[in-house]
Amino acid sequence: MTTDAPADQRQSDKRLAGKRLARLRRRQDFVRASKTGARVSSRLFTVQMAEQGAAEAASDARFGFTVTRKVAGSVGRNRIRRRLKEALRVSEALGARAGRDYVFVARREALAAPFADIITQMAEGFARLDERHAANLRRKTKDRPAAS
Numbered sequence: 001m002t003t004d005a006p007a008d009q010r011q012s013d014k015r016l017a018g019k020r021l022a023r024l025r026r027r028q029d030f031v032r033a034s035k036t037g038a039r040v041s042s043r044l045f046t047v048q049m050a051e052q053g054a055a056e057a058a059s060d061a062r063f064g065f066t067v068t069r070k071v072a073g074s075v076g077r078n079r080i081r082r083r084l085k086e087a088l089r090v091s092e093a094l095g096a097r098a099g100r101d102y103v104f105v106a107r108r109e110a111l112a113a114p115f116a117d118i119i120t121q122m123a124e125g126f127a128r129l130d131e132r133h134a135a136n137l138r139r140k141t142k143d144r145p146a147a148s
Contacts, residue, residue: 022060023062024063029101033049033050033064033103036050037049037103038133040132043109043113046106049103064104
């Protein structure tokens with residue numbers, strides 16, 4: 001199987017070959033990101049973000065991937081998941097912040113989209129999540145009564 005990542009990127013990123021992404025493994029982490037986190041949608045996927053719990057707060061960003069049976073068969077789902085993981089690895093997490101969990105919920109279009117589009121939409125998603133998170137923090141501090 002060939003990759004649709006540009007050849008010059010594959011050569012320059014050999015130093016990242018051994019680096020693995022921190023993954024979300026437990027269902028409760030996926031549910032927490034879905035219920036309490038911020039969400040940004042794009043053409044290829046939806047990104048959900050939630051702050052990590054107090055025990056994991058100092059850890060790196062963690063990533064989870066959801067591709068339902070509605071999107072594609074098992075071969076297509078696995079291919080989408082591999083493409084999303086590779087896009088994160090190649091681009092060194094595109095601005096994902098430590099202490100946060102990110103869940104990608106893939107859409108069918110991610111299967112045939114150019115690899116560069118996946119990377120671009122990930123970067124845009126992380127930027128939009130950061131903006132929303134900063135706005136929420138400003139709103140919370142503004143609503144908080146001043147200590148006297």
